[in-house]
Amino acid sequence: MPTQLTEERIREVNTRYHDVAADGYDAKWGIDFGDVGQVQVLRKLRKLLGHELDQGFERSLEIGAGTGYFTLNMMRAGIAAEATCTDISPGMLKALQANAQRLGLKVRTVVAEAEALPFEDGTFDLVLGHAVLHHLPSLPRAFAEFHRVLRPGGRVVFAGEPSRLGDRIAAVPKRGALMLAPAWRRLVGARPTPVPRAGDHDHDHELERFVDVHAFEPGQLERHARLAGFRDIRVRGEELTANWFGWFNRALEASAEPADVPLLWRRYAFHGYLALQRLDEALLEPLLPPAIFYNLLLSARRP
Numbered sequence: 001m002p003t004q005l006t007e008e009r010i011r012e013v014n015t016r017y018h019d020v021a022a023d024g025y026d027a028k029w030g031i032d033f034g035d036v037g038q039v040q041v042l043r044k045l046r047k048l049l050g051h052e053l054d055q056g057f058e059r060s061l062e063i064g065a066g067t068g069y070f071t072l073n074m075m076r077a078g079i080a081a082e083a084t085c086t087d088i089s090p091g092m093l094k095a096l097q098a099n100a101q102r103l104g105l106k107v108r109t110v111v112a113e114a115e116a117l118p119f120e121d122g123t124f125d126l127v128l129g130h131a132v133l134h135h136l137p138s139l140p141r142a143f144a145e146f147h148r149v150l151r152p153g154g155r156v157v158f159a160g161e162p163s164r165l166g167d168r169i170a171a172v173p174k175r176g177a178l179m180l181a182p183a184w185r186r187l188v189g190a191r192p193t194p195v196p197r198a199g200d201h202d203h204d205h206e207l208e209r210f211v212d213v214h215a216f217e218p219g220q221l222e223r224h225a226r227l228a229g230f231r232d233i234r235v236r237g238e239e240l241t242a243n244w245f246g247w248f249n250r251a252l253e254a255s256a257e258p259a260d261v262p263l264l265w266r267r268y269a270f271h272g273y274l275a276l277q278r279l280d281e282a283l284l285e286p287l288l289p290p291a292i293f294y295n296l297l298l299s300a301r302r303p
C-alpha cells in the first residue's frame, strides 16, 4: 500500500481514477438495481441494523456513494425517504443521477470529501457507506465528520471494507486462477485478452494501485469509531468461501475476451457465488473471527 502520497494527492488520485471508472463501473462490478441488487444491499443492512431497518430512515447520507448501489436500492425498497449522496468524484455522481433518473427516483447529490462534509450538525439519522473507508486518507477526521452530521441517537453503518487478513488470503485463489487461466480458456474456447502495448493504456487506469490506502484489522475500525465518540460499536466479518470462489472466477474471466466467456459459465459463477454466500452467512460468520473474512462491516450509534 503506498504510504508516500500526501493526503491531498490521495484525494486527487481518487477523484481522477473514479471519474474515469464511472462509465463502466456498474458493468465491471455487476452493480444491479433490480431484485438481485436490492436483496444484496438489504442483506448487508440487516446484518448491520437488525430490526431498526424495518422502520426505515427519514434522512440518510451516503459517503462515497459511487453510482448509487446502496442508496438507490434502499430507496427502491422504501427504507430511505430523503436521501443525500456524496462522493469526491463528480463523474460518479453524474452516473448516479443517470441511474436515479432511469429508476424514477429523486436523490440529492453533493460533491464532497468524506473528511469535510458541507452539512449542518445533527442533520441526518443515518450515515452509511459501502467500500469507501479504505480510500480515505484521514479516518479520524472522517469519523469526526460522520459523528457531527448525525443527530443524537443516529446510526452509522459501513460495509464492504477489506480486512487485512482476508485480503491476503484472497490472493491465493487469485494466484491459482492466473496459473490455470490458459487451460481454462482452452476449455471454454475463449481467446486471451490482448496484452496492452506501451502507450495503449489510459494513464488513469494505472492509478488503480494508489487509490486503496487501507486494509483493516477489525479493532482498528472499532477504535476509529470509539475515538470519534460513537457507542454500541460492532464490527463483523462477511464472505469467506464466496469470496475465494468469486475472486477465482473473476481472475479467470479477466484473462479472456469478455465476449468469449460462455453464458453458461457466467451463470455457474453467479449462482455458485450466491450459494456460497448463504453458506458463509449460515455457518461460518457466526463461528469464525471477523478478521478472517474478506469484508468487514461496522455499525455504531451516536449517543
Ligand SMILES: C[S@@+](CC[C@H](N)C(=O)[O-])C[C@H]1O[C@@H](n2cnc3c(N)ncnc32)[C@H](O)[C@@H]1O
Binding pocket: 011, 014, 015, 018, 031, 063, 064, 065, 066, 067, 068, 069, 070, 086, 087, 088, 089, 092, 112, 113, 114, 115, 129, 130, 131, 132, 135, 136, 137
Ligand atoms: C469502491 S467505490 C464504491 C462506490 C459505491 N459506494 C459502491 O459501493 O458501488 C469508492 C467510492 O468512494 C469515493 N471516494 C474516494 N475517496 C473519497 C473521499 N475522500 N471522499 C469521498 N468519497 C471518496 C470514490 O470516488 C468512489 O465513488
